[in-house]
Amino acid sequence: MHSFISRSLLFIFAIGAVAGIEANAQQTREVQNAREAVNKVLEDSGKHFRDGLTALKANRRQDSGLNFDKSVEVFLSSAINIQTDGRLQTCYNQLLETVYRIEFPTAAKQPQIRSLAASCGWQWNDVDLGLADEVTALVAQMKTADASAAQSQVPNDELIGFNSQEFEPSPLDELSKLELLPEELEIEGNPEASQQYQYIQYAVSNRSLGFSFQVHPMIQQYINYYRGRGRRTMEVGLYRSGMFMSMARMIFRQEGIPENVAWLGQVESAWKPSAMSHMAASGLWQFIPGTGARFGLRRTAHVDERNSFDEATRASARYLRFLFNRYNNWELALAAYNCGEGNVDRAIRRAGSANFWAAYPFLPRETRNYVPNILATILI
Template identity: 30%
Template sequence: MNLRRIRKPFVMCLALAAAAGVGEAKKPKQKFIKAFVPPASAPPPPAPEIPQPPIDPAFFAKEMPRELSGPIPVHQSQVEIDMRISGSLEHFKAGSALMAKGSMELARTEFDRAVELLIGAPEPAPGRDRLIKRYRELADEIYRLESEATTGSTAEGGPVFDKAPLEEITDMTFPVEPGLKGKVKEQISSTVSQLPLETADPVISFINYFNSPNGRKVFEAGLRRMGRYGPMIRRILDEEGLPQELIFLAQAESGFMPRAVSYMQAVGMWQFVQFRGREYGLNQTQHYDDRLDPEKATRAAARHLRDLYAQFGDWYLAVAAYNCGPVAVERAVQRTGYADFWEMYKRNVLPRETASYVPIILAMTIMAKNPKDYGLTGIVQDPPIEYDTITVTAATHLNLIADIVDRPLSLLKELNPAILWQVAPANYAVHVPKGMGRAAQAVLESIPATHRTDWRMHRVTEGESLASISQQYRVTEQALLAANPNSSSDSKGLDLRKGDLILVPACYPGAAPDQTVRRISGKRTVASRTLRAKTSSRPAAKKPAGTTTGSRGTPSSRTTTRTALPASARR
């Protein structure tokens, strides 16, 4: 009974399972569809091949792009400016040569033409700034030549020197402007300086002075001249491992005038006295004084400052010792017991000039490093002085070298301020314009050593002959032939061509009594108007040194007063 009941439901389950399997087998299988993939397109039929037509290699031989089919356009104004500058230089050279020969009227005519070419360009011409720059340079060069001729400085007289500006400034006292100290304190907080900067009252008072009309003229004149020697000074300070701000010692000492001289007989851009100069290798003879050489004096000053810092361990004390000497600073330290400049200042144990010297340096540094705050951004610095150096193997007149390089004597004197009497002694290193050293050395070696102080060099111009040159220098044709035995010649004498250099056995102007310069009267010329604008407020016979009158009416660093170097300083 029980087995029958169990077997019956089991059979029914099997039957149901079989029926379900049969129904499932009858369903058709569904194909897998990729709904997210687009159907593949049929590949396009291959394109028929088209044969390339034959190309003639010479087909484009005579063709040219449209941009190059005509002449390359050149801005006519640029060409005109180049021609004007070139023509002006030619007239200036001609005027310089005429002035060296004593033909003042003809020289001024050439100078007028040189100036007229520069100022006659149309106003809106592109590149006019080049004309303006060249005009300023030309005006300065003409002024130097005129000044030399007027004062007779080309004569074999003694050297002249500029008055050091520091003497006038240190004797003055200036108020402290209310509110300026806070302004300066903010400036110092954002100023990067290797030399420590302070806001002490003496520093603020000198900032106030240099920001006044008189003081600004002194300061700006020095900043302009800094352009001539700044790159050289910064290079040497860097090589000696010194703060770059020490460049302002030269501005305070001399206003960057290589021939500055003080009442204490300190000489040169860095104001060395005799014994200190010799201590650092600055030789002094009757022919030259190395204290006047900007590069040699800068090297000596850097090493002296380095030694002073090693001695005192403080830049303020080192700068003070540079001014009054290390012995004076040592005594001040012993008297006060403080190795601190400001304590010495308060106790009045330093010389008066030294007490003002350090604040002056700091004031100049702060103002120069913050030009916008003091209205100094518009100052145009002079171009840097660059030169080659040659060694003369025999005593040589600077005028002879000027003739060889075809530059005015004033430029050679500016490049060689250490030469006292216009004659470089044997084995002396002479500076010549950049790029002319090798050629000048070669020409000098071809001149007899015994005649390099009294013979001249003449550059032949168009149309000149042996007869005209002999008349110009008042020598015979036979003397010219004898002085130039290696020059090409023919049956008529020397075969002269434009640009040739020939020796002339004649002395340079200056020693002869008939080399008196006469002023031109009558019509005012362009060059004379240019020079008159420069000299309207000072004697025509003196060249500006570059500073102004101090607040007490005494000449300061822009004065034209010049002092002959005392005999004791030349020994």
């Protein structure tokens, strides 16, 4: 009897041990697979970044820009949540900073390419590190050439920028065609949307966003859109904003504009410096030539400051300040930024009220989509 019980216990223990071993093995495989997925993202990003350096050194500026974009997009297209992995988060943040410093060089802050390679764990050899040093020196020359161009207006085209004047479509062109679906228009029948709409009302009434505006259901409807079929557009723009948003906030603050209004860049260009609309609006802040000139942006055969960062961002903030002082209303100021003061003034006259939602039916279609889109983006 005791022998039978002993054998039974041994059998049970053996089964438990085997199950434990299998569970541990499964856990080990999952950890290994996760580690390999992270390594693949880092490796692919590093390859594209190095190709970008090679192209920049060879003065293939458009190829360089495309490869730098791909090095960032590897993170965006991955199924891994960057925020949950320390290595990915560190590499991604430093990659954004480095690409920004290459595209917009300053004497004070040079791109730290060697440091980036180390943070991302790229196994670079002496040739790769030498390439990094050459590009760092080249970027310093770009800044010197850019300063000379600003004075002489005859720049050395071999040195300025890593992107040629190949422009990307502006998101504003798609915005003018956007029609919300019935499920995106639904608020009361959607518990999550209804609760979020109540939060919006609370946030605006408490001025926690830094400025006030009139709450309208359409703002929540655009949030519904970005939670669904517009999610990818929003995510790509939010990730790209890492290169620009902190500096845009600083400039807006210096110019007396609420920092959150800088999210206008998300809707205007999805933070793409080379964005151009069918109306010839260009750059992160989508200035048409005439408005750009009004606010100090030079445009010659060689230099177009609408595609700069510092100058164009400051001009955008000053234009917004001018518009707010004109209308004393942020919705109308944003509308005028999109379609011009003349269109907004006519819409106000037809509505008989200096209120965006009253003037809404009389504004261009793109502008009707534009203002609630920006407010939704700020709230997201």
